[in-house]
Amino acid sequence: MEQNHVAHTEHFDPVASKIGMWLFIFTEILLFGGLFIVYSVYRYNHGVEFHLAAQELDVTIGLINTIILLISSMTVAMSITALQLGNKKLTLILLTLTILLALIFLVNKYFEWGAKIHHDIYPGSEFLLSLSKGDMLFFGLYFFMTGLHAIHIIAGVAILGVVYVKVKNGSVNQDRVSLLENGGLYWHLVDLIWIFLFPLFYLIH
Amino acid sequence: MTGTSTSHRLPSYLDYQGKYTGIRAWILSTDHKRIALLYLYSQIFFFLAGLVMGLFMKLELIAPGEQIMGPQTYNALFTVHGLTMIFLFIIPGLAASFGNFMIPIMIGAKDVAFPKLNLFSWYLFIAGAVIILIGVFSGDGPPDTGWTFYAPYSLKTNTNVVLSVFGAFVLGFSSILTGLNFIVTIHRMRAPGMGFFRMPLFIWSLYGTAWIQLLATPVVGITFLMVVADRMLDIGFFDPAKGGDPVLYQHLFWIYSHPAVYIMILPAMGAITEIIVTFSRRTVFGYKAIAMSSLAIAFVGYLVWGHHMFTSGMSETARLVFSFLTFLVAIPSAIKVFNWTATLYKGSISLEPPFWWAMAFIFIFMIGGFTGLILGSVSTDVHVHDTVFVVAHFHYIVFGGAGIAFFAALHYWYPKMFGKMYNKKIANWSLIGLFVGFNATYMPMFFLGYMGMPRRYYDYLPQFADLNLLSTIGSWIMATSLLAVIVNLLRAKKLSHEEMDDPWGGRTLEWKIESPPSLENFEEIPVVNHEPYELIEK
Numbered sequence: 001m002e003q004n005h006v007a008h009t010e011h012f013d014p015v016a017s018k019i020g021m022w023l024f025i026f027t028e029i030l031l032f033g034g035l036f037i038v039y040s041v042y043r044y045n046h047g048v049e050f051h052l053a054a055q056e057l058d059v060t061i062g063l064i065n066t067i068i069l070l071i072s073s074m075t076v077a078m079s080i081t082a083l084q085l086g087n088k089k090l091t092l093i094l095l096t097l098t099i100l101l102a103l104i105f106l107v108n109k110y111f112e113w114g115a116k117i118h119h120d121i122y123p124g125s126e127f128l129l130s131l132s133k134g135d136m137l138f139f140g141l142y143f144f145m146t147g148l149h150a151i152h153i154i155a156g157v158a159i160l161g162v163v164y165v166k167v168k169n170g171s172v173n174q175d176r177v178s179l180l181e182n183g184g185l186y187w188h189l190v191d192l193i194w195i196f197l198f199p200l201f202y203l204i205h
Numbered sequence: 206m207t208g209t210s211t212s213h214r215l216p217s218y219l220d221y222q223g224k225y226t227g228i229r230a231w232i233l234s235t236d237h238k239r240i241a242l243l244y245l246y247s248q249i250f251f252f253l254a255g256l257v258m259g260l261f262m263k264l265e266l267i268a269p270g271e272q273i274m275g276p277q278t279y280n281a282l283f284t285v286h287g288l289t290m291i292f293l294f295i296i297p298g299l300a301a302s303f304g305n306f307m308i309p310i311m312i313g314a315k316d317v318a319f320p321k322l323n324l325f326s327w328y329l330f331i332a333g334a335v336i337i338l339i340g341v342f343s344g345d346g347p348p349d350t351g352w353t354f355y356a357p358y359s360l361k362t363n364t365n366v367v368l369s370v371f372g373a374f375v376l377g378f379s380s381i382l383t384g385l386n387f388i389v390t391i392h393r394m395r396a397p398g399m400g401f402f403r404m405p406l407f408i409w410s411l412y413g414t415a416w417i418q419l420l421a422t423p424v425v426g427i428t429f430l431m432v433v434a435d436r437m438l439d440i441g442f443f444d445p446a447k448g449g450d451p452v453l454y455q456h457l458f459w460i461y462s463h464p465a466v467y468i469m470i471l472p473a474m475g476a477i478t479e480i481i482v483t484f485s486r487r488t489v490f491g492y493k494a495i496a497m498s499s500l501a502i503a504f505v506g507y508l509v510w511g512h513h514m515f516t517s518g519m520s521e522t523a524r525l526v527f528s529f530l531t532f533l534v535a536i537p538s539a540i541k542v543f544n545w546t547a548t549l550y551k552g553s554i555s556l557e558p559p560f561w562w563a564m565a566f567i568f569i570f571m572i573g574g575f576t577g578l579i580l581g582s583v584s585t586d587v588h589v590h591d592t593v594f595v596v597a598h599f600h601y602i603v604f605g606g607a608g609i610a611f612f613a614a615l616h617y618w619y620p621k622m623f624g625k626m627y628n629k630k631i632a633n634w635s636l637i638g639l640f641v642g643f644n645a646t647y648m649p650m651f652f653l654g655y656m657g658m659p660r661r662y663y664d665y666l667p668q669f670a671d672l673n674l675l676s677t678i679g680s681w682i683m684a685t686s687l688l689a690v691i692v693n694l695l696r697a698k699k700l701s702h703e704e705m706d707d708p709w710g711g712r713t714l715e716w717k718i719e720s721p722p723s724l725e726n727f728e729e730i731p732v733v734n735h736e737p738y739e740l741i742e743k
Contacts, residue, residue, distance in 0.1 A: 016318045016393040023385045027423045034427035034457055038442060041453055124439030133441075133448025140440035140447075144431070 014178040021182040025189050028152075032193055035145050039200060042137045049134020051205060056121075057142070061112050062202040065105050066194065072101035073191040076160070076184045086174045088167065095164045098187065102157045109150055113143075142201055149193055156190045159183045214702065215723035217624065235320035236724060241306035242622070243327050248302055249691070251293035251334070252608075256684060258286040263646070263680040265663055266673050279663035280349035281364070285341055287352030288369060292376050293334055295607050296465060299472035300418075301330070301383055303614045304411045306622060308387060310715040311405045313396025313733060315725045318389040326382045333376035340368030351661065353462070356443035356454040360435050367436050374429040377422045377461075380468075384418030387411055396714075398733035402496070405713045405737055406482075406489065409496040410475025413503035417464045417471075421507065425461030428454065452518050459510035467506040469603055471499055473610030474541055477563045480617050481545050483711045484560040485552030488738045491544040498537035505533050515586045524583050531581035538574055542567065557709060558632035562613030565640050569609060573601030576651065591661075594654025597647045605643055612690060620708045624721045625697035632693055638686030645679025712738050 043050045079094035116139075120127035123140050163183040166172040172179045216222075218238045225233050231243060262282055265272050274282070305323065309316050317323050341347040344365035350358055359366050391412050395404070404412075431442045432454075441447025443454040482489045489495065511519060511527030519527075545567065554560070576598045579585045589595065620626050649672035654660075658669045665673065699705075705720040714733075718726060 013318070013393055016389050019392060020319060020322075020385055020389045023388060023419055027381050027385075027419055030420060030423035031427045034424045035431075037457070038431070038453065041450065042448070045450070046448060123434070129439075129447075136441055137448045140434075140438075140442065143438075144434055144440060144442075148430075 017178050021185050039141055046134030049132045050138050053135045053138035057202050059202050062198055065108050066198050068101050068105050069191045069194050072098045073188055076187045080184050083177055099160055152190045156187050217721040218724050219721050221724045235324050237305050237309050237317050240323050240327055241302050245302040248294050251289050255286050255289040258282050263677045267677040269667050276663050281347040284348050284351055291352055292373050295469045298469050300414050310726050311408055311713055312399055313714055313731045314394035317386050319386050323386055326379045329379035333372045336372035337369050340365045356451040360444050367433055370429045370432050374426050377426045380418045381422045384415035387415040396730050396733055403737050406478040406495050407475035410471045410499045413499040414468050414471045417468050417503050421461045421464040428457040455514050459513045463510040464506045469607040473607040476610050476614040477566050480559045480563040481548055482738050483709050484555045485549045487552040490547035494540050495544050498540040501537040512581050515583050516590045528583045558629050559617035561636055566609045569605030589654050592654035593650040593658050593660050596660050597650035600647045620705050621720045624705050626700050627693050627697040635686045635689035642679050642683030646676050649676045
């Protein structure tokens with residue numbers, strides 16, 4: 001770890017890129033932090049309605065998705081170790097596995113949302129507008145927060161996809177792991193946010 | 206030092222020919238200096254657009270009754286004026302243009318840590334601007350909510366709020382990435398020997414600013430997305446009819462937008478410090494105090510947002526606490542002003558144009574600061590809340606402070622950036638014009654506000670007529686002077702290299718290289734072995 005190492009034409013500083021990634025993760029946490037504040041305020045204002053509305057959610061599918069994301073976090077962490085040890089083939093397999101798990105998460109999400117929409121529960125639906133204010137806010141927050149999280153999953157898949165290609169063509173390799181590490185960090189963030197969303201919406205009674 | 210620089214000179218960053226030519230050599234360049242100029246030109250463009258809108262508003266207010274526009278046009282005009290000036294000119298402010306140009310040079314690096322990300326930030330900036338522009342010229346007309354987008358009106362109005370809000374979100378993203386880039390650059394790219402306490406104070410102020418950009422912007426980003434969702438998906442986060450809380454919107458908005466004021470003013474203070482130190486020909490008084498006061502302002506600035514909401518419905522305790530914290534900001538701000546004055550004391554002051562600009566900044570900034578105390582204390586704020594007193598106060602801070610510092614920095618670094626010198630006499634006279642015009646425009650508004658004239662109305666009672674007329678005439682003087690400033694800069698002439706490399710006798714690293722700098726700034730990364738601003742025999 002040489003300080004102030006200066007390359008002449010191409011500047012490559014893995015520490016800098018890791019600091020950059022961590023700073024970016026701070027901003028993502030603050031982005032969701034705004035939503036957590038809104039959630040807490042409205043849960044405080046409409047406690048009973050939030051409690052009842054939460055019982056409408058499907059804990060099983062939420063739990064399955066939680067487990068899927070936890071495993072995917074493990075596989076992405078393993079892929080980093082694999083590349084550090086120089087096992088490119090295993091890295092690619094583990095990355096593929098991570099992306100597959102992410103896609104399964106999205107499919108589950110599709111069915112979960114689909115069931116809600118089928119029951120006429122979606123933002124702006126006539127049925128939802130006829131319910132109490134707390135119900136409207138709970139499902140509003142539910143769709144907005146899990147939706148924003150799903151967008152992050154999609155972004156994460158895209159990032160891991162790029163990393164996959166770069167590992168395959170060798171520009172990310174045993175000596176230059178930082179892009180894979182940063183991709184992994186981002187994926188852990190996406191996982192971490194879900195770890196907070198799951199109890200907030202599905203478990204608290 | 207100047208003797209060696211003539212022997213061989215690399216082509217400057219302005220002349221350098223890469224693999225692209227024409228406009229692509231600019232919009233595809235990752236050179237921090239070219240990106241800085243892209244920001245500079247776009248910001249000045251937006252500033253002039255905002256200025257024209259301001260002039261029309263002042264013209265409408267020249268006399269009571271409807272003059273040149275009706276209420277709806279006036280509402281749209283002050284909204285778009287605010288959006289343009291705040292989000293497109295002064296929030297990127299000195300950081301995006303002069304910061305981008307100077308950070309790598311002042312810390313002895315060849316570029317920022319992430320040059321591609323830097324260019325991407327500018328693309329996002331332009332994308333945000335285009336989205337806002339589309340919002341202004343399409344749909345059901347430009348937004349009429351004011352730049353604050355207060356709910357629930359921003360959810361109810363038929364005007365094109367969604368695009369403006371979304372544009373502001375994109376601009377926020379650009380600001381975050383710039384801040385991130387600057388923090389990593391300052392941590393990782395300093396030249397050997399350039400410890401944190403050897404950095405020029407402009408860099409310290411940008412460091413504090415970058416943390417605010419990074420940590421405050423996401424909150425308003427998500428708030429803006431919630432407004433978009435409220436309007437498009439009918440969720441009702443901030444709509445009382447659906448259980449939402451409009452006051453919560455104000456909290457979330459000001460958690461960012463008050464620190465944003467420090468995003469605007471901190472780099473301005475940093476640039477003023479550089480100018481005062483250079484032209485007083487002394488080392489700076491209280492280096493560490495100035496450096497730490499930048500961080501203190503950045504930190505305390507987070508905790509004062511409630512003073513925008515004294516009349517919005519908060520508990521008495523909350524109002525008192527926010528008022529107290531607001532007063533705390535005066536301490537680091539005063540530390541800066543006192544240290545500037547102490548730096549001047551017994552200095553061998555050189556009365557060049559940038560110095561006069563800095564003096565104008567201090568004078569106007571102090572009036573802005575003192576009137577801020579009136580607004581920060583609950584009992585007086587309740588009386589002048591939502592009057593033009595508030596408008597006058599923030600124009601003294603944001604335009605008279607950050608805006609004048611922007612032009613001060615432009616006059617200070619112009620020879621470095623372009624290798625040209627403007628006419629100093631015209632620079633001084635246009636400053637005098639601007640100073641007179643500025644005070645004639647905004648000083649009467651303090652009195653008008655105190656007398657009870659509300660803000661954001663196209664019409665007013667007859668007893669306010671005289672002072673409003675004075676204010677409108679002031680706006681003409683101000684605009685003419687600004688025009689003179691810009692024409693004077695555009696007509697700047699090339700001088701010899703000896704005269705241009707260090708025209709002011711500056712002591713920071715940017716004055717040790719060529720004007721304009723070569724592509725990689727330094728042929729060799731310098732080794733820093735002296736304290737900042739130390740006077741060295743040449």
